[in-house]
Amino acid sequence: MARVERIVFLSLVLDLFAFTIPLPLFPRIIEWYTKRESFDSHGLLSRTLAFVSSIRGLFYSSAQNSQRWDVVLLGGLMGSVFSTLQFIVSPIIGSLSDKHGRKKILLLTMLGNILSAVVWVKSTTFASYMLSRIIGGLSEGNVQLAIAILSDVTTPETRSKALAHVGIAFAICFCIGPPIGAYFASRPVSIGSSFGLELNIYAAPALLTLVLLLLETLFLVLALPETRGRGPAKSVKPTEVNSVGKKSNGTVASPRLSRASTVEKRISLLKSLQHLHFLFLGVFSGVEFTLTFLTFDLFDWNNTQNGKLIGMIGIVSALLQGGYVRRSLTRVGELNMARHGVLFCALGLVFLSLIPRFVSTQPGIAVRLLQAAAVCLAFTSATVVNSLTAHASLQCDEGVDADSGKLVQGPPELAKGKALGNFRSSGQLGRAIGPLLACATYWTFGPAATYAASAVAMGGLAFKMRRLGATL
Numbered sequence: 001m002a003r004v005e006r007i008v009f010l011s012l013v014l015d016l017f018a019f020t021i022p023l024p025l026f027p028r029i030i031e032w033y034t035k036r037e038s039f040d041s042h043g044l045l046s047r048t049l050a051f052v053s054s055i056r057g058l059f060y061s062s063a064q065n066s067q068r069w070d071v072v073l074l075g076g077l078m079g080s081v082f083s084t085l086q087f088i089v090s091p092i093i094g095s096l097s098d099k100h101g102r103k104k105i106l107l108l109t110m111l112g113n114i115l116s117a118v119v120w121v122k123s124t125t126f127a128s129y130m131l132s133r134i135i136g137g138l139s140e141g142n143v144q145l146a147i148a149i150l151s152d153v154t155t156p157e158t159r160s161k162a163l164a165h166v167g168i169a170f171a172i173c174f175c176i177g178p179p180i181g182a183y184f185a186s187r188p189v190s191i192g193s194s195f196g197l198e199l200n201i202y203a204a205p206a207l208l209t210l211v212l213l214l215l216e217t218l219f220l221v222l223a224l225p226e227t228r229g230r231g232p233a234k235s236v237k238p239t240e241v242n243s244v245g246k247k248s249n250g251t252v253a254s255p256r257l258s259r260a261s262t263v264e265k266r267i268s269l270l271k272s273l274q275h276l277h278f279l280f281l282g283v284f285s286g287v288e289f290t291l292t293f294l295t296f297d298l299f300d301w302n303n304t305q306n307g308k309l310i311g312m313i314g315i316v317s318a319l320l321q322g323g324y325v326r327r328s329l330t331r332v333g334e335l336n337m338a339r340h341g342v343l344f345c346a347l348g349l350v351f352l353s354l355i356p357r358f359v360s361t362q363p364g365i366a367v368r369l370l371q372a373a374a375v376c377l378a379f380t381s382a383t384v385v386n387s388l389t390a391h392a393s394l395q396c397d398e399g400v401d402a403d404s405g406k407l408v409q410g411p412p413e414l415a416k417g418k419a420l421g422n423f424r425s426s427g428q429l430g431r432a433i434g435p436l437l438a439c440a441t442y443w444t445f446g447p448a449a450t451y452a453a454s455a456v457a458m459g460g461l462a463f464k465m466r467r468l469g470a471t472l
Contacts, residue, residue, distance in 0.1 A: 020177025085137030094421020112139025171318030281430030286438025316378035334391035341383030348376030349455035
């Protein structure tokens with residue numbers, strides 16, 4: 001099923017390319033709407049900014065750059081809205097794909113994504129732009145369905161390597177998407193005025209997003225087969241391999257599979273993995289969001305310098321995904337690999353917490369600490385979510401009998417679409433809450449305390465992962 005793996009990877013690149021294009025534009029989009037709607041004190045944007053300002057005032061009383069911070073926080077709130085909608089809809093998308101097929105539901109979500117891009121092109125008010133984001137949050141299902149499809153067509157022995165493609169696609173697109181979005185943002189679109197239409201000021205990146213989504217949809221229609229109920233080539237039955245890699249006859253299975261031995265244990269393990277996913281992304285997404293606060297506050301970096309930092313993290317993450325992670329994940333074990341990534345994150349957070357001590361007296365050391373932290377965060381990005389996802393997928397029912405190839409109905413909690421949808425949903429809830437809590441902590445206690453506390457939290461999470469692994 002290497003062909004399906006290639007199709008899924010290419011579709012993910014198109015989808016995530018479209019997804020990452022608007023990421024660097026959020027603050028400027030909000031500024032544009034602020035100028036356009038400054039006369040409307042009762043509009044959605046004015047009321048939202050007033051709410052954000054009141055919340056900021058509870059934690060951060062300084063008036064310096066207050067309007068800029070309000071815009072930044074509103075961008076974070078917009079991201080939280082998207083993640084909250086994903087938290088709600090991911091289990092539904094997964095369950096529907098179990099019932100009606102992966103391809104049908106994937107194409108249905110693509111129609112929603114296309115509608116979201118169309119609304120963005122025409123969104124000349126903040127309310128209409130938020131409508132675009134809401135439609136997108138309710139429609140985005142490519143990543144979780146790609147994981148389900150790859151789980152359908154791979155054996156448990158090869159699944160971890162296949163799922164690494166998801167992380168590689170993320171890393172590649174987060175390197176190239178934001179810079180291209182920023183480039184096209186400076187290119188005005190005149191086609192609207194030719195037809196008497198008023199378009200969004202960033203209609204060019206919006207149109208590029210729309211074109212990419214249309215190409216992705218057409219590609220999926222023509223190239224992607226239905227995979228639900230069509231298992232891979234015969235392999236060792238997953239039920240014959242326990243968590244320490246031994247078959248039921250006592251011989252050692254190769255490669256090692258991290259699968260719980262009973263249905264009850266697999267259901268319990270899935271719930272534990274959802275909890276870990278929520279906790280990890282709750283802390284990690286807060287770190288990601290406040291990193292630009294740190295570089296602005298302490299280094300006075302501009303957008304270009306921040307872009308280079310994020311790009312470096314993406315490049316290192318992609319190299320690690322394509323090299324070390326794909327080759328080592330099965331040997332090391334999914335949960336162990338995730339734990340290593342969490343420990344690297346804790347180390348990176350320690351580096352970040354030390355920066356305020358050196359930034360004014362020894363700025364060279366402060367920059368090197370930031371660079372070291374970036375490398376640690378790149379390793380974390382390359383390992384944790386992908387490893388936890390692979391570990392979760394191994395607990396799901398394969399859907400087909402390894403001997404007869406017939407569709408098998410197991411416990412609904414272990415159906416791939418639903419189980420992986422619930423797993424993704426837990427992570428999206430963490431992404432919705434994490435940035436808001438991190439901002440509140442940053443404003444109240446400062447960067448050193450924020451990152452030190454986050455490092456302790458990551459250390460506790462690594463200990464929890466070790467205990468969970470010992471129970472398998």
